[in-house]
Amino acid sequence: MRAAVLHGPDRPVAIEDVRVKDPGPGEVRVAIRAAGLCHSDLSVIDGSIPYPTPVVLGHEGAGVVDAVGRGVIAVKEGDTVVLSTLAHCGRCPACEVGRPTECRNAPNPKETQPFTVDGKPAYQFANASAFVERTVVREQSAIPIDPRVPFECAALIGCGIMTGVGAVLNRAKVETGATMAVFGLGGIGLSCVQGGVLAGAARIIAVDVLPAKLDLARRLGATHTVDSSREDPVAVIKDLTRGGADYTFEAVGNLAVIRQALDALGAGGALTVVGVPKLGSRFDFVVHALYQNKAILGCRYGTARPRRDFPMLADLYLGGRLKIDELITRRYALEEFAGALEDLKSGGLARGVFSLEGRSHG
Numbered sequence: 001m002r003a004a005v006l007h008g009p010d011r012p013v014a015i016e017d018v019r020v021k022d023p024g025p026g027e028v029r030v031a032i033r034a035a036g037l038c039h040s041d042l043s044v045i046d047g048s049i050p051y052p053t054p055v056v057l058g059h060e061g062a063g064v065v066d067a068v069g070r071g072v073i074a075v076k077e078g079d080t081v082v083l084s085t086l087a088h089c090g091r092c093p094a095c096e097v098g099r100p101t102e103c104r105n106a107p108n109p110k111e112t113q114p115f116t117v118d119g120k121p122a123y124q125f126a127n128a129s130a131f132v133e134r135t136v137v138r139e140q141s142a143i144p145i146d147p148r149v150p151f152e153c154a155a156l157i158g159c160g161i162m163t164g165v166g167a168v169l170n171r172a173k174v175e176t177g178a179t180m181a182v183f184g185l186g187g188i189g190l191s192c193v194q195g196g197v198l199a200g201a202a203r204i205i206a207v208d209v210l211p212a213k214l215d216l217a218r219r220l221g222a223t224h225t226v227d228s229s230r231e232d233p234v235a236v237i238k239d240l241t242r243g244g245a246d247y248t249f250e251a252v253g254n255l256a257v258i259r260q261a262l263d264a265l266g267a268g269g270a271l272t273v274v275g276v277p278k279l280g281s282r283f284d285f286v287v288h289a290l291y292q293n294k295a296i297l298g299c300r301y302g303t304a305r306p307r308r309d310f311p312m313l314a315d316l317y318l319g320g321r322l323k324i325d326e327l328i329t330r331r332y333a334l335e336e337f338a339g340a341l342e343d344l345k346s347g348g349l350a351r352g353v354f355s356l357e358g359r360s361h362g
């Protein structure tokens with residue numbers, strides 16, 4: 001079967017034949033139907049996130065369970081599932097209190113090799129690997145949802161939607177009537193905007209430099225937009241929020257933007273850093289800001305509890321209250337991988353989605 005395989009940083013991604021092992025105890029095989037292209041895939045390809053190779057890329061995927069290993073109880077053959085990139089033990093103090101993103105005993109995702117390429121073992125990416133016709137994951141990474149959600153929308157729940165909506169609802173816990181601003185309107189930033197709508201934020205100010213993304217943010221519920229190539233977003237946000245936002249979200253991973261998002265806060269406000277800057281990045285700020293009760297929050301994977309959050313997000317979609325179709329800019333076949341990557345780099349994509357539907361087994 002075909003897969004998108006990376007053989008080393010900065011090498012072209014190969015679309016080639018791979019094999020996947022049968023699911024072992026506690027494992028599930030998923031026939032992938034759709035998979036989204038996310039910035040973390042790009043970061044692995046360009047080497048800014050180091051990862052062992054060869055690796056089967058992709059981590060934002062949805063499909064149908066087609067085999068389960070011994071002892072699997074949470075899913076069965078035929079279930080529609082969304083892949084979760086979270087591996088957690090389920091037994092440490094963090095897991096016990098419902099904070100699996102803070103698990104202390106999580107298995108190292110860089111050690112799993114369920115695939116073979118050219119007779120050699122190949123790594124799984126981020127506990128998932130989705131740019132492949134069939135993948136094998138741990139039971140806890142296959143989350144059943146309502147099968148009425150189209151696969152391409154379901155796929156996005158597993159990374160972009162969860163990360164963005166979760167940052168607002170699970171991490172910042174934005175309350176009804178609050179003011180908030182979102183910096184950077186890729187798939188994750190746009191999902192932060194929608195998180196604000198779901199939370200009932202009174203003002204949702206969306207910041208980017210691309211007019212098309214600002215338009216989309218407005219359609220998804222932003223009450224105001226700022227083109228930061230023309231206006232100073234900090235001044236506009238302070239004006240619109242009568243002195244500074246209650247919540248800001250940085251969804252770029254850029255230190256200058258993190259500073260703007262911090263400066264745009266009002267007293268008592270909280271910045272949530274959702275974007276991931278280059279490994280080892282440092283940030284300095286005026287400590288006195290904290291005496292106005294300001295906070296800087298980190299956020300991993302939308303502080304997800306996948307078994308609770310994925311079905312909830314699917315239900316919100318089916319009820320028309322979470323928009324996902326609007327985030328899908330383009331659809332590709334796996335063979336068009338190089339073109340999709342170029343589109344992502346140029347900033348033209350909220351999300352590009354690969355369709356793997358109807359492919360042969362092999």
Ligand SMILES: [Zn+2]
Nearest residue numbers: 038040159160
């Ligand atoms: Zn991702």
Ligand SMILES: [Zn+2]
Nearest residue numbers: 089092095103
């Ligand atoms: Zn744990």
